[in-house]
Amino acid sequence: xxxxxxxxxxxxxxxxxxxxxxxxxxxxxxxxxxxxxxxxxxxxxxxxxxxxxxxxxxxxxxxxxxxxxxxxxxxxxxxxxxxxxxxxxxxxxxxxxxxxxxxxxxxxxxxxxxxxxxxxxxxxxxxxxxxxxxxxxxxxxxxxxxxxxxxxxxxxxxxxxxxxxxxxxxxxxxxxxxxxxxxxxxxxxxxxxxxxxxxxxxxxxxxxxxxxxxxxxxxxxxxxxxxxxxxxxxxxxxxxxxxxxxxxxxxxxxxxxxxxxxxxxxxxxxxxxxxxxxxxxxxxxxxxxxxxxxxx
Numbered sequence: 001x002x003x004x005x006x007x008x009x010x011x012x013x014x015x016x017x018x019x020x021x022x023x024x025x026x027x028x029x030x031x032x033x034x035x036x037x038x039x040x041x042x043x044x045x046x047x048x049x050x051x052x053x054x055x056x057x058x059x060x061x062x063x064x065x066x067x068x069x070x071x072x073x074x075x076x077x078x079x080x081x082x083x084x085x086x087x088x089x090x091x092x093x094x095x096x097x098x099x100x101x102x103x104x105x106x107x108x109x110x111x112x113x114x115x116x117x118x119x120x121x122x123x124x125x126x127x128x129x130x131x132x133x134x135x136x137x138x139x140x141x142x143x144x145x146x147x148x149x150x151x152x153x154x155x156x157x158x159x160x161x162x163x164x165x166x167x168x169x170x171x172x173x174x175x176x177x178x179x180x181x182x183x184x185x186x187x188x189x190x191x192x193x194x195x196x197x198x199x200x201x202x203x204x205x206x207x208x209x210x211x212x213x214x215x216x217x218x219x220x221x222x223x224x225x226x227x228x229x230x231x232x233x234x235x236x237x238x239x240x241x242x243x244x245x246x247x248x249x250x251x252x253x254x255x256x257x258x259x260x261x262x263x264x265x266x267x268x269x270x271x272x273x274x275x276x277x278x279x280x281x282x283x284x285x286x287x288x289x290x291x292x293x294x295x296x
Contacts (some may be wrong), residue, residue, distance in 0.1 A: 003255075005134065006134060007251050007252055007255050008248065008251070009134060009136060010251045011244070011247045011248035011249075011250065011251030011252065012144065012244060012247060012248070013136070013137065013140040013141065013143070013144055013247070014140075014247035014250060014251060015243045015244035015245070015246060015247025015248060016140065016143045016144035016146075016147045016148075016243065016244070016247070017140070017143050017202075017206065017209075017220075017243075017247070018220070018223045018224065018227050018242075018243035018246050018247055019147040019151070019227065019239055019240050019241075019242070019243025019244065019247075020143055020146055020147040020150065020198075020201070020202045020205060020206075020243070021039075021040075021043055021199070021202045021206075021220045021221075021223070021224045021227075021243075022223075022224040022227040022228055022231075022239040022242065022243055023147070023150055023151070023154065023198050023202075023236070023239050023240075024039060024042070024194070024195035024196065024197070024198030024199045024202070025039045025195065025199075025221075025224050025225075025228055025239075026227075026228045026231070026233070026234060026235065026236070026238065026239040027154070027191060027194060027195045027198065027234075027236070028191060028192055028195035029228065029233055029234055030171055030233065030234020030235070031167055031170060031171050031187065031188065031191040031234070032080075032084075032188050032191055032192060033091065034084065034091070034094050034095065034098065034192075035095055035098070035225075036098045036192075036195065037095070037098040037099045037101075037102045037221070038098045038099070038101035038102040038105060039195070039199055039217075039221055039224065040102070040216075040217025040218055040219075040220050040221030040224070041101065041102050041105040041106055041217040042072060042075075042076070042105075042196050042199035042200065042203070042217075043199045043200075043202050043203045043206070043216075043217050043220055044105070044106070044109065044203065044212075044214065044216050044217035045072065045075075045105060045109075045199075045200065045203065046068050046069075046072055046199055046200035046201065046202060046203020046204050046207075047120075047203040047204070047206060047207040047210070047212050047216065048109065048118075048203075048212060049064065049067065049068035049071065049072070049200065049203065049204070050064045050065075050068060050120055050203060050204045050207035051118050051120045051207060051212055053067055053068065054120050054121070054122075060122050060123065061120045061121075061122045061204060061207045061208050062122060062124075062142070062204065062205070062208075064204055065200075065201055065204045065205075068200045068201075068203065068204050069197045069200045069201050069204070070197070071200070072196045072197050072199060072200030072201075072203075073193040073194065073196060073197035073200070074193070075193075075196055076192045076193035076194070076195060076196025076197065077189045077190070077192065077193040077196075079101065079192065079196070080188055080189045080191075080192035080193065081189055083097055083101070084097060084098075084188075084192065085185060085188065085189070088188075102217075105217075106214050106215065106217070107214075109214040110214040113214065115213065115214065117211045117212060117213050118211070118212040119211055119212070120207040120208050120212070121208070122139070122208040124138045124139055124142065124208065125139060125208040125209075127139070129141065137209075139205075139208045139209050140209065142205060143205045143206065143209075146201070146205050147240065147243065148240075150198065150201070151236055151237065151239075151240040154236045155236050155237070158236070163190075166182050166187060167187055167190075167191060169182055170182060170184055170187045170188075171234065202220075222263075222267075223246060223266075225270075226242075226246055226266055226267060226269075226270040227239055227242040227243045227245075227246050228242065228280075229270055229273055229274060229280060230242040230245060230246065230269065230270060230273050230280060230281060231243070231245075231280050231281060231282050232279060232280030232281060232282035233279060233280055235280065235282045237282055238280050238281065238282035241281075241282065242280070242281070242282075245281075246266050246269075249262075249265060249266045249269060250262045250263070250265075250266055253265040253266070
């Protein structure tokens with residue numbers, strides 16, 4: 001029983017990581033209909049931003065979010081305005097452009113760092129919360145709390161604010177949104193900026209947990225794609241619950257089967273969901289083609 005409970009806790013903590021990384025990716029896809037292959041690299045930039053803030057300014061990695069998140073938002077706005085917006089009538093070219101950004105950012109950081117691994121230390125980095133015979137890593141618990149706060153915040157924003165409702169309108173029908181006076185291009189820029197900011201936040205939260213490297217974004221992006229497809233394309237709660245599902249599957253597969261097969265198992269689930277319900281568990285069937293997403 002104790003082993004089972006430990007596996008569940010490990011899976012939930014891992015799911016929090018996957019869910020946080022997936023939020024920005026799902027937001028961008030839900031509104032702009034772009035599969036952003038560079039999302040993992042934006043997470044990587046957030047991690048290096050936390051490292052630089054810690055190394056040069058002496059900021060705790062978690063506090064560096066006040067610098068990193070706004071900078072990643074501005075970077076996202078610039079990328080959308082000057083790279084993706086000129087290609088808005090060429091959706092496949094936009095996808096290729098995001099893959100080009102992936103290679104650019106990865107090789108830029110590789111050239112600057114020479115591939116040297118870096119670590120970020122925080123007062124919470126090695127802290128462990130003990131509950132009886134169960135140990136919980138404090139940095140991973142912080143990530144779990146962060147993904148809950150982000151999910152609730154995003155849901156409130158798109159449901160109860162005028163900008164959020166404008167984003168929902170653009171998501172559902174761009175042409176009608178234009179006729180209602182909504183600036184669709186501005187909505188795209190702000191959405192991509194928000195997705196990049198969420199990637200930066202994920203990077204800040206993950207920096208005390210992982211060793212930084214230029215290729216670390218690849219560790220998250222494949223899982224993020226699986227979470228997005230499983231949970232529902234463009235669904236905030238889909239990314240939230242999908243992250244926990246993938247985390248639990250990986251934890252149980254690693255314990256009861258071969259740890260080397262854990263990725264293969266959740267990719268098998270990924271393929272099955274694509275075949276049986278392309279819109280995802282929390283999405284609307286056909287949303288991947290129509291640009292719709294589930295709303296409360």
